[in-house]
Amino acid sequence: MLLTVNELSVSFGGVHALDLSHFELNDKELRVIIGPNGAGKSTFLDILCGKTKPDSGQVLYNDIPVLGKTEVEIANLGIGRKFQKPSVFPSLTVFDNMLLALKMKKSIFASLFFKPTEEIDVRIRQVAVKVGLDKELKKIAGELSHGQKQWLEIAIVVLQDPKLMLIDEPAAGMSDEETEKTGELLLELSKHHGIIVIEHDMKFVEQIAKDLVTVLVRGKLLVEGSFSQVRNDQRVIDSYLGRANVQLENF
Amino acid sequence: MKILQTRYWGMIMLAMVAALTGCGGSGSSDKKEGEGETVKIGILHSLSGTMAISEVSLKDVVLMAVDEINAKGGVLGKKIEPVIVDPASDWDLFAEKAKELLLDKKVSAVFGCWTSVSRKSVLPVFEENNGLLFYPVQYEGEECSTSVIYTGATPNQQLIPAAEYMMSAEGGAYKKFYLLGTDYVFPRTANKILKAFLLSKGVPKENIVEEYTPFHHQDYQTIVSKIKQFAAGGKACVLSTINGDSNVPFYKEFANQGLSAATCPIMAFSVAEDELRATDTEFLVGHLAAWNYFQSSESAENKKFVEDFRAFCKKNNLPGGDKRVTDDPICWAYTGVYLWAKAAEKAGSFEVSKVRPALYGLEFDSPDGVVKMDTKNHHLAKPVMIGEIKPDGQFDIIWKSNGLVNPEPWSKLTSPDKDCDHVAHGGTYTLTKK
Amino acid sequence: MEKTKDFRLYLAFIILFAILLPLGNLMGFVSNNTISLWGRYFCFAIAALGVDLIWGYTGILSMCQAFFFCLGGYSVAMHIVMKGATASGTSGSAIPDFMVWNQINALPFFWVPFQSFGLALILGLLIPAAFAFVFGYFIFRSRIKGVYMAIITQALALAMWLLFLRNETMLGGTNGLTDFKSLLGLSLSSPGVKLGLYLFSLAGLCGTYFFSKKLVDSKFGKVLQAIRDSESRTSYTAYRILDYKLAIFIVGALLAAFAGMLYAPQTGIITPGRMDVRASVEMVMWVALGGRGKLKGAILGALVVNFLYSICTSLFPDSWLFILGFLFVITVLYFDKGFLGMIEKIGGGIGKKKNKITEVAEQQVV
């Protein structure tokens, strides 16, 4: 079991943002989490990567407790995070963005005396080709398009070589074609990594949901099952309807 | 292309060398001393920053003295040309500007500085380059530089007479003394000397309290309530060396907490007419101050001086115009220019090494009456006065010393083994005990 | 191409300051005052490099650099003053004059190590570094940044300034330390020594420039910029931000202290006035006006602003504050890349000569 979560709860100013009794993820599994706005999806990922401190609960990653560890320690354990809003280093080049992400010793002295090698160059180019940024390596990251930034962030996460990737709305702001390409990329990545994806775009979810889909509503786990099971579950439809959510049309 | 680039760089380099040395170059291209019709003097007073509040008036009065001397034909047949710079209350800049005045502008004498730290900052510059600085403000003493003419008071010309007065029956026979000052070298040294004096007069230790506040301190609530406790039981006074803009809040708080000049007078050593100009004097009335000069001096010389200064300020559209007042440092800054001019006439030269000895023993009929340069120690002998603050920001002179009080740069109370003599000992020397 | 452009710029700088000015001084065209002025500007430029590393590259606005500057300055000044006291040997004691006046009879313990020049140098760097470490650790640990950081460091500068103003601190109070006679047996008033200090400052500036350049061009420097761009992304990519921030904060403090050490003997006085809030803000100002995030900008800013300050206070004693104030506002408003950006813009206007001038404004990021 790559990830086990028990009785996780957090609230912001009295509102229960998340109240998750149990959640499990296998190694090399691609799990999609869906749910209406404010369901606690991003908060869940925030807790996993150390950004938000929960009020109570337990998170085990390869049987190691994660809670209480700093972001850096969690990243070193092998958990990588991609944010909803693309988060890259806008004033560095694409290449430098990827170089900084690449898995290596990251202490001050290692950085000070770092010498670029052929091997590193090759690895970065490989990933760049994968995300379609091989032509943009010299470009300043801030000048990339929104979709390219999303890919760059995925590349950053990939280069960290994590066992578990937490990916928040990768397809937001992408064209259909780009979305499909992203889906393929995720499917390929799931051969080597455990991945949790949060997504609203149901077409995209259908494309990548080869394993289980989890539905969160108001911080609680509503259903877990295959995509077709979930799509036909009355409770899921109700919860989306109750919120009059536009995503229902895609559903 | 290549040639173009080289030429381009050459031009830039030439332009830059010219620019970098610009401030120095302009000085050296000016007429050398003795060649032209003018003789240069430097004015080194802060015109901006925290000290501008006090120093601007000194710049004004020095310019007035220069105008007066020039109107009478100048010195040794030459008109005086003042060079004004602004050291901006920045102590490092004082040293820099002093260097510029001496090395680049080649001035014959410099009139400037107010704070002790600014004087300390320029001192090495003047000593290295054989300059002459006229320093017009009362100071802490314990200094005896060859390059400085101290026209302001030494501690014994201000502190001791004032303390004696407060202890005398005439002054009110006070028995408890609260020494309050701004935390810098003048109040520290002044209080050290005052304390030594009071102890030597048999005031018990517990009747003397010393306290300091930072510069620009505004909130005197705590301190005044301490003074109030101290003054309970009567016969207590405050000897204040509070500086500049802290004074008004202090006096206001003093009055607001129910203390008054009748119950506990404040004898101030740093409150002069210029600070009281246009301030709300209501709270200060009845308190005392010790100086060597007050604008309210009745002498004809002084009345003319005050009128001249007002006319000068009005004519030159200076802030305050004909409502301007004179005070102790203003009087001594003015006197300094005349002393220099007189000494130069006497020496027949502007050379510092000749002007300096000519100053020894020189007498001058200042607005304060005749004052006399000491024969050996670069300080000025002058009368001491105590004044009571009046509602119009002027002082009622209530006590005046008999004749001139001689300067003691090293206080006999705290440094009995030291003295200052430029004629026989080349500055500070240690007395051999017998 | 970039390399040769840089090289030409460096060459011009060296010819101007290392050859033309000193030669001019020896031949009497350039006065000692000009030499000592520029020597001091170089010290400011070194400190500005530190500010640029901290603020320009890492995005931490530190407003207490002048305090570190003074720590360095005071340590050298303490050594000089102590040597002066020993040499003059007033009544056999080796106590600085101002202490004698303040009736302090025994040398305070923290003055003792400064009798040795080597120790004074080491302490002059060690104390600011240790201070930066402790203060930085607590600030960065609690993730204080941006405006908060600016204000907290400003308050630190204020508190330390007040502390140094006290006479009880036994560092000379408001008057600071003054009356510097000689350093390592060389008289500080001789023109030769002054020229020597000037050249040493110039060398120090060049050395620290190339050191800083190496630093920002390394992967370490890229991490710094990454922190400036996005702290969260940097920590999710497994860089310990605290370490990096602390490291660069210490480097900045060291640069400031080093500059202060060179500054004190050339100025002849060191007072708390050098470390008040204003002084720290001014240091940030130099970098902002020169061009933030570019090392050359920091140097250019420090040199130009201080040069203008010197000239304007002499040429326009009544109105120089207006001139400098307007310069600040206009530069910030219309040339957000500072003087470097301004040169670039004007260069762009000239058109044909653009390729020659923009090299000055070359960007660190390729």
Added chain:
Amino acid sequence: MNCTIKMWLGICLCLFIGKRASGQSDSTSIYVGHILYPSSDSARITALQKLVKHGEPSTFPFLAAINEKKIFLLDGQPVTTGSAQQLADGSEVFEIFYLYPKSQAVLNSDGTPKLLPVSSLEKIDISRSDRLSMAPILPYLNLANPDPKKRIIAYGQLLTSSDSSKINVLSGALNLEKDKEALTAGKEILFQLKLEQAKSETVAKAYVDSLDSNWGENVTLILKDYSVSGKLEGAKKYAAGKVTDLESLQGRIQKAQNLFSGISLGSILILIALGLAIVYGLAGIINMAHGEFLMIGAYSTFCVQKLFIDILGIKSDLFFFVSLPVSFIIAGIFGLILERLVIRHLYSRPLESLLATWGVSLIMVQLARSIFGDLTAVKAPSFLAGGYQVMPHLILPYNRLFIIGLTIIVVSLTYLMLYRSRLGIQIRAVTQNRSMSACLGVETRKVDAITFFLGSGLAGLAGCAMTLIGNVVPDMGQTYIVDSFLVVVTGGVGKIAGAILSGLGIGFLTKVLESFYEAVYGKVLILALIVIFLQFKPRGLFPDKGRIAED
């Protein structure tokens, strides 16, 4: 006035009947003449000393006038001035009183009091050293002075007087005393004298009790002295016990005083920080020129005062009430100009705005310096002078109370404006999400301008209030600015409640620490405390909550 003078003379006479043979001798008139027209310097002082020695009550008004430095000659007769009246042209005239041989008002031929300007009288200057020779008789001169403050001094002087009948004189005077404060002070002296003379323990204890219940200014000191040097053992112990009680009471009063000082400093900080917090919260701009708006407010007050007194000729305290809104508006307008010319271009670049406003502050300080010169001060309105005496030893100065009151009003108004008005909603909307507000039709530019106007105006108001405690100088803005930045940071950016709480906290802590350590160490400690506080609350007292806020 006429009546007061008469009463005064009457009392003087009453007090001395039975003590000295009264009567006007020829020699007295001669001495008076010598004082008015001395033949030599020494003649005047000799005559004065003679008069003092004689202690002739009929000369008291004359001597009192000399002591007050209010003695003039009118047609060769010594006179003094009474209350002033203002004429239509603004000049002042005074009632005139003859002093000797009879004290009476100078009348016109029709029986109305004669009014004259001081300039028409011939002033007689009598030196301080001459005046001081009257010291032995001073208490008697002032025992019946109409000014209670003078009477208190007179009572105090009786304490050291060697006169054997002083207790009777004092009791007599106290029977007529109406002023509460003077009565307390006088009684204290009386009880102290009686205590010293007490022969039996019960009597002594009774006086100790009286002193205690009277609770004058110096009671602790008196009892302490007695407990050490008193003659009666039992009473000494009793007094010592009272001293301990009084001292613990005084400790509590001191605490109350510190609390008040803390609140008053806190309210100043709040007043300054309020504008800063609003501007800062809206645009994230550190306005380095904020202190200069304070300075503008203070100078506006100064100008209003000048306008009232010098140009309109209205010598009343009215100007201060006018200057409150005026300083708000003028500082606000300057803020508006700054916003239009500079800040507007910098909303997306908060750190640059810090630098630009720094430049602006340099310009403003220099501008003030060249317009106003360097030192000016506003004359505080007379109703704010002095203080409210809660109990002996605890005086709350009116000016501080006024500032606290002003702060409460300003904070409440600001709160209402921000949370109960449409404008407030718009301001808060822009603060939280600029682009979204713009989409919803909020005119962000207008809101920006209004906010800046308000923020600067509040600083101006603070400046107006500051004229009550300090003077007006071009760089007055620098004094409190770092402290008020700290208030904003500790409170949480852009939070009014935070600014209030942290302002009070910092003000209070400063004062408490100041009473233990010196001001400087207090400041260093405060900084250390704030850094420690921020370890636990890095975003201040009232941080923004929620997931999004943490980016």
